[in-house]
Amino acid sequence: MDKIIYMDNAATTKVSNEVLEEMFPFFQEYYCNPSAFYHFASEGKKAIDKAREQAAALIGAGSDEIYFTSGGTESDNWALKAVAKAYEKKGHHVITSKIEHHAILHTCHYLEENGYEVTYLDVDEYGMIRMEELEKAIRPDTILISVMAANNEIGTIEPIARIGKLAHEKGVLFHTDAVQAYGHIPMDVEAMNIDLLSASGHKFHGPKGVGILYVRKSVKLLPVIHGGAQEKNRRAGTYNVPGIVGFGRAAELAGQRIKKRMTKETELRDYLIKRVIDEIPYARLNGHRTDRLPGNAHFCFRFIEGESMLILLDQLGVCASSGSACASGALDPSHVLLAIGLPHELAHGSLRLTVSEDNSFEEINFVVNELKKIIERLRSMSPLYEDFLHQNQ
């Protein structure tokens, strides 16, 4: 394969050069365990402090409210399991949405198996939760609301500030899985009344295997990973120093560039969406038209099997996805597409293209031109499409 056209930035992103450079010395030069006593360990310690400040600054948090984890999945697990346990005296009710990442949904299933009750909020056709429905779902025994900041499949941005305000009026804690939002769109834990927030390094040009959980100082936080005394006795395990350093630098860069990045990605995205919708018949844009992540385009094509489309794109070196990395390979259509009300047939023909500022208009032109041919070819082989054409003659 000569070259790769990477349009799967919601699955993971390329580590940027500045991030890699910052991480490098911590593999061989300052390889010490930062928890050690001797002076040699102080470089690692200082680097972690700095990264904690950088991670906090991006969301208006205090650096003492940032806990480093192994990534988004761990942060989501920690937030839900720890709050459930710490606030069990108040109640056993948790509210989330039907379109959360599996790191949230499967953790909620686990809570249900352990005596908790979970309300899964419906979403509208754009993938937005309805505030009235959330308000009605809140009960005296509700301890936590967990709603994602932005959806990883269809890119819809949830009304986080309004959810936070309502949660605080009702005295309920608010967690948001901000893995797709952190570093991509502005987030502020104070303005948005967020109590806990999950983010992951590899989703915004940082390294894999490192994330954060932001926890407001007033929230009781129990550990779920037991062992050493790291992270104020709340998250054991030897510090992943290069990873943490990389996370911090990626957060700092995101803070400096967020406006420029958003503008560039939005231009690319809007051009991509316009070409696909204008030029490919029976194509549907999923997610909200404007309240969506700058880099996200997500479509369904009638009479198309999503997997076949991905295979043919892959043969051209185009990295795309059907929606969620976890669902690809599985035969079930995505839970997100079913939640926005798509019928199974349509949900099966989905394509997610997620761009970064590294993509170009030339790449988009190539992908759309090829996609047109692919879809025409697949439809020409589809008996359903034949029937449809005959019926509509």
Ligand SMILES: *Cc1c(COP(=O)(O)O)cnc(C)c1O
């Ligand atoms: C990727 C992702 C996660 C999981 O993060 P990892 O760091 O890969 O474990 C959780 N939630 C959302 C919304 C994601 O996109």
